[in-house]
Amino acid sequence: MQEERRAVAEMDRLRDAEAAVAELRGALARAGVTLPSLGVDPLSYTGDEQGVLVELGRCSVDTARLMAAALPAEETGR
Template sequence: MHSPTEADTCAEELRAALAAHGITLPSLGVDLPTFSARCPARPLIALGNCNVLTAQALTAALRKGAV
């Protein structure tokens, strides 16, 4: 089971890691309906939508990190 604090911390750590690569996903956050819909709670982190340039930057950062 994950607490709201753990989910928020995870989302903020992901936001910071993306920002270190110059990537911003404005709608990144905890998907609250998934947090309360399950027992035990397993909240999802919603990444949201992004434009093509952001998707390309995210792809490049992931590829670079995989090497």
């Protein structure tokens, strides 16, 4: 029973991370930015409870500048 709960929790974390990746991919696309390597880090969602990591990957200098320009100029406290 414990293993089943753990498996369900892992799947929930993975679904949440995939949803976050989709949200980020959409927001970046609206800003004209594409990160080809954007995705869930598969090694981060197995085992522990620390949370799933999102892999942003590398990007060109032009893409980095597009991303910087798309971010708000004011500090939001997040």
